[in-house]
Amino acid sequence: MAGKRRISRRWLIPAAVVVVVVIAALVVYVSPLLHVRSVEVEGTHNLTADEVRDASGVQEGQNLARLDTSAAASGVSRLPWTDSVTVSRSWPSTVRIDVTEHEAVGVLDDGGDPAVVDADGRLFLRGVTPDGVKKITARADDQGAVTAAAGALAAVRQLDQGLYDQVESADAPGANDVVLKFPEGREVYWGSADRAADKAEATRVVLTREGARWNVSNPGLPSVRE
Numbered sequence: 001m002a003g004k005r006r007i008s009r010r011w012l013i014p015a016a017v018v019v020v021v022v023i024a025a026l027v028v029y030v031s032p033l034l035h036v037r038s039v040e041v042e043g044t045h046n047l048t049a050d051e052v053r054d055a056s057g058v059q060e061g062q063n064l065a066r067l068d069t070s071a072a073a074s075g076v077s078r079l080p081w082t083d084s085v086t087v088s089r090s091w092p093s094t095v096r097i098d099v100t101e102h103e104a105v106g107v108l109d110d111g112g113d114p115a116v117v118d119a120d121g122r123l124f125l126r127g128v129t130p131d132g133v134k135k136i137t138a139r140a141d142d143q144g145a146v147t148a149a150a151g152a153l154a155a156v157r158q159l160d161q162g163l164y165d166q167v168e169s170a171d172a173p174g175a176n177d178v179v180l181k182f183p184e185g186r187e188v189y190w191g192s193a194d195r196a197a198d199k200a201e202a203t204r205v206v207l208t209r210e211g212a213r214w215n216v217s218n219p220g221l222p223s224v225r226e
Contacts, residue, residue, distance in 0.1 A: 036062045037093035044099050046081045046130070055079050056087065058095050067095065080125045083118070104130045105153040106170060110140035119154035121147030135169040144175030148193040152178050155196035156203060163204055182207065189225050191217030 039058050041049040056072040069087040076085040076097060084100045102118040107129050109115075116125035116133060121143065134153050138145040149172035157164035170190075171179045178190040180203065188203045198219035206214040206222050213225040 034064045034092050036060050036064055036067065036095055039095045039097065040090075041097045041099065043101065044081075045101055046104075047079055047099065047101065051079060052076055052097055052099060056095075056097055058087075058097075064089055064091070064093060064095070072097070083124075103154065104133050105157060106136040106150050107133050108136040108138055108140055108146065115140060117146060117150045119150060121150040132165070134164070134167050136172065137169055138172040142172075142174070145172040145178075148172055148175045148178050148190075151193045151196050152180060152190050152199070155200040156180070159197070159200040160204055163200075163207070166207075184212075186212050187214075189213070189215040189217060191215075195219055 036058060037060060039053050039056070039060075041052045044052060055075045055078065057075050058067065058072050067089065069089070072087040072095070073085050076082055076087070076099065081101045082099055083102045086098045088096050088098075090096050102122070102124045104116050104125070105119050107114050107116050110123075110126070113126055114129045115123050116128070116130060117123050117136065123140075123146075136146065136149045136153075138149055140146065149170040153164065153167065153170050156167060166182055168181045168183060171181060176192040178192070180188045180190055182188070186207065188206065190199055190203075199216045202216035202219035202222045203214075206216060211224050214222055215225040216222045
């Protein structure tokens with residue numbers, strides 16, 4: 001009999017743990033203390049926080065434990081400016097939405113419709129031209145040329161915003177023939193998309209010198225272009 005009592009007692013602790021877990025789960029799923037009370041939005045510049053909240057579908061009063069964060073993120077990802085998004089819970093009652101927006105660097109004419117591209121040459125916005133973005137002259141269906149031009153603009157802006165502001169356009173008749181144009185007829189032949197950071201630095205340097213047309217396709221040996 002004593003042996004049987006000892007065996008029975010060994011099962012008491014696991015059973016108690018299960019009961020506690022079940023009770024805790026029920027509390028999480030039904031407790032009004034764990035309902036959404038605020039939705040925090042971070043990382044937006046062109047989107048508004050209200051646009052992001054509306055797109056997420058998250059409503060105050062929803063149960064935080066049952067919130068479908070994947071569905072909320074999917075909704076926000078459909079906003080034109082959204083490059084990436086993460087939706088997470090912050091217990092006990094907050095939803096956090098972290099948005100990374102596309103970096104708009106250029107706009108090109110796509111059949112009479114302005115098409116905005118990001119630093120990777122991805123078209124993400126149509127019908128409007130954001131302030132400050134530079135004109136890209138390229139065929140919209142030539143992705144290699146668009147990507148090369150966008151990469152040149154992005155590299156210049158990353159190096160020096162003031163230098164980027166001076167750019168009038170990035171012309172790309174082909175992926176290996178990018179030309180950056182500046183005021184007073186000055187231009188810098190960039191060439192292909194490779195070594196973009198070095199070419200940006202070479203562009204900055206040659207524009208401090210005399211000469212209207214420069215070639216930085218080999219950024220280690222920039223030269224006057226005939």
